[in-house]
Amino acid sequence: MSCPYEEDLTAYVDGELAPARRAEVETHLGGCAGCQGTEALLRRTVASMAGLPEYTPSPAMRREVLAKLDALPPTLGERLRALLRPSVLVPAAGLAAMAGLALYTAAPSEPVLEVADAGTLELAMNLEVVEDYDVVGLENGEDLEVIASLHELEVR
Amino acid sequence: MMLKVAAGDRRAFALLFDRYHVSVARFALRFVGDRERAEELTQDIFVKLYRNAKSYKPTAKFKTFLFRVATNHCLNEVRRGEYRVEHTSTEAQEDEGGLEVAGGEGDRPDQALAGRELERAVGEALKAMSERERAAFTMCRFEGMAYRDIAEALEASEAAVKSLIHRATLAVARKVEELQTGSVPARSRA
Structure with a gap:
C-alpha cells in the first residue's frame, strides 16, 4: 500500500505545492523511508532529462509552413481588404459614379403640360366657373359681361 | 503580435514561428515518437494557429494558448488513427538524421551512448502512458511549464495535472532505473 503523501512528491520536487x-x-519525509526513496528517485529522474539528446527540427519546415499559408483560400476579411485597396476601390467608385450618371440622364422625363397661350391658362384656372355657366345655359356675350361685373353692381 | 497575425500579417506569423516552432516540434516528437510525423504535425499546428489567431484572447499566455492548440491537434490526430505512437529506436532515428546528441560532436562517446539509452527508456515509458499523461509530462519536463499553465492547456484542474505528472514521472523514473540497474537488457526491449 502506498503512502498517502506519495501523490504529492513530484509536485514537491517541482516546487508546485502550496x-x-x-x-x-x-x-512527513523526515520519518518515512519509503517516501524518502521515492523523492530521491524522482529528483534523479528530473535531473536526468537534461541528458536527453536534443532535437533540431528540419530547417525546411519554415518554408513549408509559409507555402501552406500561401495555398490557403482567402478568408472573407482578406477578400474584403483586397476589394478596399485604393488601386481597386478608386476605379470601381469612378465606374459606379459614371454608371449612375448614365442611368439618370437616360431615364424618361415626366410628361410636361404644354400651355398654348395665356387665355388657355386662364380658362384652366377658372374651369369651375365655366362649367357653372354651362349648367345655367349662359351663352350670350352681354349676359356674361353682366355676370362679370356683378360685384360692381352689388356695391352700388 | 498575435493581433497582427489575426489581421493577416505574415511577417508577425513568421516571427512567432521562429520563436516557438522548436518547442512545438519537440512536443510533437515526444507525443508521437517519430521525427517526420512530428514535423508534419508541427506544420499543421502552425497553420491552425494562423487560421484561429482571432480566437486568441490577449489575457491568456501565448505559450499556453499555443500548447492548447498543439495538444488538441496531437490528441485528435492520434485518436483519428492518423498517427500511431512510435517511439522508434534511437538508432533508427539517427539513421534518418532525426536526433542530435546534446552537446554536439565534442561529447565523449560514453556520454552519447548514455544519452541514447536514456532516450530509449524515456521513449518506452512515454509510449506506455496515457495521452494526457504524455502531454502533461512533456510540457512540464521539456518546456518547463508551470502546473497552472499545463492545466489551462489541457483544460483540466491543477489537481488533475499534478496527478498526471506524478504518474508519468514515476513511470519514466522506473524505466530509467531499470536501465541504470540493468534489470532488463536495454537492447532486448526495442
Whole structure:
C-alpha cells in the first residue's frame, strides 16, 4: 500500500505545492523511508532529462509552413481588404459614379403640360366657373359681361 | 503580435514561428515518437494557429494558448488513427538524421551512448502512458511549464495535472532505473 503523501512528491520536487502542504510533506519525509526513496528517485529522474539528446527540427519546415499559408483560400476579411485597396476601390467608385450618371440622364422625363397661350391658362384656372355657366345655359356675350361685373353692381 | 497575425500579417506569423516552432516540434516528437510525423504535425499546428489567431484572447499566455492548440491537434490526430505512437529506436532515428546528441560532436562517446539509452527508456515509458499523461509530462519536463499553465492547456484542474505528472514521472523514473540497474537488457526491449 502506498503512502498517502506519495501523490504529492513530484509536485514537491517541482516546487508546485502550496506552502502549508509543502511544510506537511517535509515533516512527513523526515520519518518515512519509503517516501524518502521515492523523492530521491524522482529528483534523479528530473535531473536526468537534461541528458536527453536534443532535437533540431528540419530547417525546411519554415518554408513549408509559409507555402501552406500561401495555398490557403482567402478568408472573407482578406477578400474584403483586397476589394478596399485604393488601386481597386478608386476605379470601381469612378465606374459606379459614371454608371449612375448614365442611368439618370437616360431615364424618361415626366410628361410636361404644354400651355398654348395665356387665355388657355386662364380658362384652366377658372374651369369651375365655366362649367357653372354651362349648367345655367349662359351663352350670350352681354349676359356674361353682366355676370362679370356683378360685384360692381352689388356695391352700388 | 498575435493581433497582427489575426489581421493577416505574415511577417508577425513568421516571427512567432521562429520563436516557438522548436518547442512545438519537440512536443510533437515526444507525443508521437517519430521525427517526420512530428514535423508534419508541427506544420499543421502552425497553420491552425494562423487560421484561429482571432480566437486568441490577449489575457491568456501565448505559450499556453499555443500548447492548447498543439495538444488538441496531437490528441485528435492520434485518436483519428492518423498517427500511431512510435517511439522508434534511437538508432533508427539517427539513421534518418532525426536526433542530435546534446552537446554536439565534442561529447565523449560514453556520454552519447548514455544519452541514447536514456532516450530509449524515456521513449518506452512515454509510449506506455496515457495521452494526457504524455502531454502533461512533456510540457512540464521539456518546456518547463508551470502546473497552472499545463492545466489551462489541457483544460483540466491543477489537481488533475499534478496527478498526471506524478504518474508519468514515476513511470519514466522506473524505466530509467531499470536501465541504470540493468534489470532488463536495454537492447532486448526495442
